Amino acid sequence: MRPAAGPVHAVVDVSFTAPDGHILGLLGPNGAGKTTSLRMLAGLIEPDGGRMAVDGIDVKRDPRGAIARMGVLSDARGLYPRLTARENIVYFGRLQGMTRDAAEARAAELARVLDLTRLLDRRTDGFSQGERMKTALARALVHDPANIVLDEPTNGLDVMATRALRETLHHLCSPEGGGKCIVFSTHIMQEVERLCDSVVIVSHGRTVASGTVDELLASTLETDFEEAFVALAYPGEAAP
Ligand SMILES: Nc1ncnc2c1ncn2[C@@H]1O[C@H](COP(=O)(O)OP(=O)(O)OP(=O)(O)O)[C@@H](O)[C@H]1O
Numbered sequence: 001m002r003p004a005a006g007p008v009h010a011v012v013d014v015s016f017t018a019p020d021g022h023i024l025g026l027l028g029p030n031g032a033g034k035t036t037s038l039r040m041l042a043g044l045i046e047p048d049g050g051r052m053a054v055d056g057i058d059v060k061r062d063p064r065g066a067i068a069r070m071g072v073l074s075d076a077r078g079l080y081p082r083l084t085a086r087e088n089i090v091y092f093g094r095l096q097g098m099t100r101d102a103a104e105a106r107a108a109e110l111a112r113v114l115d116l117t118r119l120l121d122r123r124t125d126g127f128s129q130g131e132r133m134k135t136a137l138a139r140a141l142v143h144d145p146a147n148i149v150l151d152e153p154t155n156g157l158d159v160m161a162t163r164a165l166r167e168t169l170h171h172l173c174s175p176e177g178g179g180k181c182i183v184f185s186t187h188i189m190q191e192v193e194r195l196c197d198s199v200v201i202v203s204h205g206r207t208v209a210s211g212t213v214d215e216l217l218a219s220t221l222e223t224d225f226e227e228a229f230v231a232l233a234y235p236g237e238a239a240p
Pocket residue numbers: 008009010011028029030031032033034035036037187
């Protein structure tokens with residue numbers, strides 16, 4: 001007989017503050033607790049303890065209020081396969097209280113930005129991973145949320161789509177793009193270096209370091225960010 005598995009502590013002590021007009025990256029190895037942290041932030045699972053607030057709204061006390069202020073791209077992209085990309089996006093806008101006209105207009109605008117226009121009227125069943133990602137991203141942004149939470153947003157995107165996404169995120173956090181607050185998780189070092197204003201390194205369910213890429217390099221006396229990451233995320237473990 002297999003021994004009974006004990007409780008899993010996916011997240012023990014992760015903490016960060018993400019300002020407006022800023023891109024914050026949660027960087028960590030596989031299984032570090034990034035997705036679980038973002039799922040808690042998005043009100044998808046309830047934490048046993050701790051506190052999370054979005055624009056001052058406590059996620060535990062008022063999950064609906066907090067969620068309305070967020071655009072969330074979760075790990076489970078969760079598209080409706082029988083609906084077209086446009087219907088998926090517009091339906092979500094309607095759930096967020098938008099009029100049909102406003103949601104339609106926004107879907108068309110986001111499709112242009114994400115190079116999704118030619119796919120808008122196809123059922124999402126059969127979409128490639130990257131196409132699914134773009135549709136899910138448009139859906140997350142449809143209500144023009146002030147805060148954007150993305151779990152591994154470049155997963156499955158090709159190089160041009162990744163570039164386009166990077167540009168979109170930079171624009172969204174700029175004053176012209178509305179000065180959004182963007183938090184995203186990744187385990188890709190280059191993505192952090194190219195995209196983030198600050199980084200939170202998560203390892204074994206805990207925040208082990210935070211700061212700008214330059215600050216993390218300085219704190220580890222490294223010149224290569226991958227080396228700095230390994231030193232911070234795997235302290236005492238020999239680098240392969
Ligand atoms: N429902 C669950 N049941 C059991 N273990 C879980 C569950 N959810 C998460 N875990 C475990 O908690 C840890 C953190 O998982 P999480 O998905 O948050 O990691 P992650 O940092 O997003 O990893 P990755 O980069 O691989 O996506 C992992 O060891 C995972 O196996």
